[in-house]
Amino acid sequence: MTLSNDGGAGLARAHKRFDQAWVGFAKTPPFARHSELAPLLDASMALLQEPGGVALLYPHAIEFDELDLFAGSDWAEPATLRPELVSGAFNDKARIITVELLSELRILAIAEGRLQHPGMNSEQARGFLETVLALNLPRLFPRHDEADRVRLGKLARAITHTLQFIVERIGYASVRDAVVLEAESMLAQRPILVHNICHMIAELGRGETESRATPLFDALFRPSAATADDPGVARYQAHLSAMTPAELEAEALTLGGHLNATGLASSYHAVLIRHLRGAAPTLLPTALALSSTGRDALLSYQELVLRLIDEAVFPETAQAVYGLHALLERGALYFAPVPRGLWRQIVHPIREDVQARLREVYGPAQPPRVWLLSGLIQVLGQPLGIGQGDNPTCQSARALSLWAQSDPGYLLQLLLWATRDGEIAMTFEGEEISSKDLAAGLAEDLHTELDPISLILVPHLDRIYAEMWRRVDDRDEDGHRWINPEFHGWWVQRGFAICVDIFSGAIVGFEDFIRRFHANYHPYYNGNQPVIFPQPAGIASTTSSGEFVGWHAIAIQRVGLGPSGDMRVYFNNPNNEGRQDWGGGVVTSVTGQGEIPGESSLSFDQFCSRLYLFHYDPLEQGEPDAVDAKVIAEIAHAAAASWAAGRDFS
Numbered sequence: 284m285t286l287s288n289d290g291g292a293g294l295a296r297a298h299k300r301f302d303q304a305w306v307g308f309a310k311t312p313p314f315a316r317h318s319e320l321a322p323l324l325d326a327s328m329a330l331l332q333e334p335g336g337v338a339l340l341y342p343h344a345i346e347f348d349e350l351d352l353f354a355g356s357d358w359a360e361p362a363t364l365r366p367e368l369v370s371g372a373f374n375d376k377a378r379i380i381t382v383e384l385l386s387e388l389r390i391l392a393i394a395e396g397r398l399q400h401p402g403m404n405s406e407q408a409r410g411f412l413e414t415v416l417a418l419n420l421p422r423l424f425p426r427h428d429e430a431d432r433v434r435l436g437k438l439a440r441a442i443t444h445t446l447q448f449i450v451e452r453i454g455y456a457s458v459r460d461a462v463v464l465e466a467e468s469m470l471a472q473r474p475i476l477v478h479n480i481c482h483m484i485a486e487l488g489r490g491e492t493e494s495r496a497t498p499l500f501d502a503l504f505r506p507s508a509a510t511a512d513d514p515g516v517a518r519y520q521a522h523l524s525a526m527t528p529a530e531l532e533a534e535a536l537t538l539g540g541h542l543n544a545t546g547l548a549s550s551y552h553a554v555l556i557r558h559l560r561g562a563a564p565t566l567l568p569t570a571l572a573l574s575s576t577g578r579d580a581l582l583s584y585q586e587l588v589l590r591l592i593d594e595a596v597f598p599e600t601a602q603a604v605y606g607l608h609a610l611l612e613r614g615a616l617y618f619a620p621v622p623r624g625l626w627r628q629i630v631h632p633i634r635e636d637v638q639a640r641l642r643e644v645y646g647p648a649q650p651p652r653v654w655l656l657s658g659l660i661q662v663l664g665q666p667l668g669i670g671q672g673d674n675p676t677c678q679s680a681r682a683l684s685l686w687a688q689s690d691p692g693y694l695l696q697l698l699l700w701a702t703r704d705g706e707i708a709m710t711f712e713g714e715e716i717s718s719k720d721l722a723a724g725l726a727e728d729l730h731t732e733l734d735p736i737s738l739i740l741v742p743h744l745d746r747i748y749a750e751m752w753r754r755v756d757d758r759d760e761d762g763h764r765w766i767n768p769e770f771h772g773w774w775v776q777r778g779f780a781i782c783v784d785i786f787s788g789a790i791v792g793f794e795d796f797i798r799r800f801h802a803n804y805h806p807y808y809n810g811n812q813p814v815i816f817p818q819p820a821g822i823a824s825t826t827s828s829g830e831f832v833g834w835h836a837i838a839i840q841r842v843g844l845g846p847s848g849d850m851r852v853y854f855n856n857p858n859n860e861g862r863q864d865w866g867g868g869v870v871t872s873v874t875g876q877g878e879i880p881g882e883s884s885l886s887f888d889q890f891c892s893r894l895y896l897f898h899y900d901p902l903e904q905g906e907p908d909a910v911d912a913k914v915i916a917e918i919a920h921a922a923a924a925s926w927a928a929g930r931d932f933s
Contacts, residue, residue, distance in 0.1 A: 667684060
């Protein structure tokens with residue numbers, strides 16, 4: 284999935300605002316410039332938040348010192364700055380972050396020889412920036428960490444955009460291995476959106492003959508002998524047309540191997556799939572790296588699969604190849620409503636406003652229908668790869684994931700309503716709620732770095748969710764008790780447990796809360812009953828130092844023994860970045876502990892230490908009294924040392 288990088292109207296507005304602020308600052312006499320500094324910093328931040336904004340601002344970096352932008356501040360002399368302090372500045376207030384980012388751009392100008400500065404030469408400037416990048420590596424990737432999203436909001440975008448701009452100018456040499464490790468860790472989770480990762484891989488592999496990045500670079504740009512010189516899709520198509528059956532089979536096997544190993548599909552892979560669809564359809568299972576399960580699904584629904592290839596698989600939507608692989612492997616087509624719903628979506632007209640939205644975000648390289656169908660294939664194939672992006676919409680992202688897993692027919696119906704009617708409807712306590720005329724929900728300004736299905740559905744879902752909250756706002760208990768089952772689906776258990784008083788914030792009945800969670804979810808205390816349908820739950824999101832930042836929606840996927848024999852909770856985090864450091868040694872795992880791609884996991888006790896809300900079956904009592912009091916005490920201590928610190932605790 285490729286997002287449009289032209290920035291659109293938002294970039295144009297931000298650029299105009301910055302130009303006006305810059306002219307105002309530059310024309311003001313030096314003794315009075317302080318009054319114009321705040322508008323300039325605010326306009327700079329607005330521009331840095333937009334894709335492409337850093338490139339528009341950077342030419343002014345050579346004038347920062349000339350106009351005394353840093354005069355009288357801690358950033359006045361670059362030679363006195365310390366790269367290890369930059370991370371702290373990135374966690375500060377908006378204008379401090381802005382000044383820090385402008386300072387990095389000034390140092391980049393020194394590193395590139397565009398600016399001469401006493402006390403810092405180009406080599407020293409490059410070394411400074413390389414250290415900054417190494418110490419802030421996670422920010423190179425828009426990981427949408429919940430703590431950063433809550434504390435920084437849109438500011439995090441500006442940090443990521445600026446660091447990415449810097450690393451592309453000075454090169455990846457000093458952080459190459461670390462960036463590759465980051466890319467590998469993110470790809471292991473099989474996210475739907477991989478464009479940022481692909482961009483990094485392209486930069487890493489440029490000019491390199493052999494490095495740790497080579498397997499990823501090869502998967503995208505030279506996945507076979509026929510593409511070794513990256514010939515372009517037109518020449519590759521000619522190569523395919525001239526291949527013998529044996530050569531085609533070898534090509535399918537090679538590209539399928541890359542797909543399975545990395546989760547990445549190159550534009551060449553899309554060309555191959557389209558070619559095989561007509562010339563050698565019996566090789567499609569090999570090219571799609573299908574197991575016997577996926578092969579059976581393809582054979583059972585071959586006409587539909589071929590039509591999906593025709594309609595949705597193109598070089599610009601190459602990642603849909605992996606989505607198709609996942610769709611067939613998980614047997615989603617065996618849900619009776621899914622093939623019918625897909626056929627309907629293929630032929631049904633799409634509203635003009637929906638088409639315009641898709642064109643705006645994904646660009647004109649393919650028609651809106653192609654973007655929509657390719658995204659639908661991925662959402663149905665990769666339900667754990669759905670992410671909320673940089674939006675406060677974890678509830679809606681979680682709902683999409685739950686429906687894609689447990690009720691994909693309903694998801695298809697919602698999409699039809701949204702693309703045909705411009706609204707969706709849900710029933711809440713016997714009354715219908717339509718999204719059509721509702722006020723904006725939590726995401727008044729939706730960040731559009733989303734998959735196409737989320738892009739279209741989340742605004743509707745967000746408004747309906749907010750309306751449900753308005754209807755329960757005056758009740759004496761937490762609204763999730765009523766909203767979660769009605770918003771997410773009938774499979775959400777009706778029992779409801781929460782350990783936080785919603786009015787005072789105090790911790791109440793914590794021991795009973797933890798015992799009940801064990802009795803309903805821990806196999807040793809619930810009669811070894813598995814989690815049948817993923818269940819919504821709430822965790823207290825904390826920083827890496829354990830400080831509370833907010834409540835966050837996740838879904839408990841399953842509970843079971845990990846490879847090392849410890850009982851673990853496997854859950855889906857709609858941040859679409861499962862690696863989280865929640866402080867106190869509570870660090871989520873995404874690989875190596877038995878996780879299915881897209882799952883996060885924690886030991887059972889660590890998960891309990893951050894849990895504040897869950898649903899359960901009230902008719903399944905389990906054995907709450909059998910839980911060791913020492914275990915309860917340790918969990919309570921871990922909670923009290925982090926998110927529950929300073930709260931009344933009982």
